[in-house]
Amino acid sequence: MFFRQFTHREKLILGGMVVVLLAVMYVLLVHHPIEERYLELEASRADAELALADTQAKAYRYNSMQAELEEIFSMDEDEITVMPPYDNLNTLLTLFNGIFIGSQPQFSYAPPEIHGNVAVRTIRISYTASSYEQARSILEQLTGTGYRCLVTSLSISPRDGDITRGPVSVEVAINFYELVKNTDSGAA
Numbered sequence: 001m002f003f004r005q006f007t008h009r010e011k012l013i014l015g016g017m018v019v020v021l022l023a024v025m026y027v028l029l030v031h032h033p034i035e036e037r038y039l040e041l042e043a044s045r046a047d048a049e050l051a052l053a054d055t056q057a058k059a060y061r062y063n064s065m066q067a068e069l070e071e072i073f074s075m076d077e078d079e080i081t082v083m084p085p086y087d088n089l090n091t092l093l094t095l096f097n098g099i100f101i102g103s104q105p106q107f108s109y110a111p112p113e114i115h116g117n118v119a120v121r122t123i124r125i126s127y128t129a130s131s132y133e134q135a136r137s138i139l140e141q142l143t144g145t146g147y148r149c150l151v152t153s154l155s156i157s158p159r160d161g162d163i164t165r166g167p168v169s170v171e172v173a174i175n176f177y178e179l180v181k182n183t184d185s186g187a188a
Contacts, residue, residue: 083118083147083148083177083178083179084147084178084179085178085179085181086112086119086178086179086180086181087178088121088147088176088178089109089121092123092145092147092176093107095145096125096142099138099141099142100127100138103127103128103129104127105125105126105127106125106126106127107123107124107125108123108124109121109122109123109124110122110123110124112178114180116180117179117180117181118177118178118179118180119177119178119179119180120175120176120177120178121175121176121177121178122152122173122174122175122176123173123174123176124171124172124173125142125170125171125172125173125174126169126170126171127169127170128159128167128168128169128170129167129168129170130167131165131166131167131168132156132163132164132168135156135168135170138170139151139154139170139172142172142174143174147176147177148176148177149174149175149176149177150174150175150177151172151173151174152173152174152175153171153172153173154170154171154172154173155169155170155171155172156168156169156170157169
């Protein structure tokens with residue numbers, strides 16, 4: 001009974017079953033694991049590309065900072081500004097008195113804004129200069145105090161209609177930056 005000859009139809013059915021069984025085994029044992037491994041490799045490639053982009057961005061920032069530091073270290077000593085300790089107003093006013101000798105400037109002060117460990121003190125100054133050149137010289141002295149500052153607004157207008165001749169009125173707002181010491185020691 002087990003050794004009988006199969007008919008042509010039975011041989012076709014058995015052959016078809018063997019082909020289907022081989023196809024199923026191929027899909028389960030070869031194709032599916034390869035497909036999963038391919039998807040894993042694609043995901044790891046995407047992660048590697050993100051890591052590479054992040055590393056390149058860090059390298060660019062590092063090189064930029066390195067170039068900036070080299071530029072700072074190559075500066076003359078009188079070009080480098082410092083950030084004084086907080087509440088440097090009296091020192092600034094003493095410097096301003098030396099700059100505005102013989103003038104009557106008007107000052108207005110905004111309360112300092114503290115951002116982290118940096119205080120920003122805005123000082124608005126209005127003054128009259130005998131010429132545009134003198135006004136420019138005073139502005140250069142104001143920003144050349146050696147303290148870190150930034151001119152945030154500037155207005156120069158002629159008193160007699162021509163800015164190149166005669167007196168000019170100047171209104172300037174300058175932010176001076178000061179270093180706030182961290183008083184939070186972590187102790188209660």
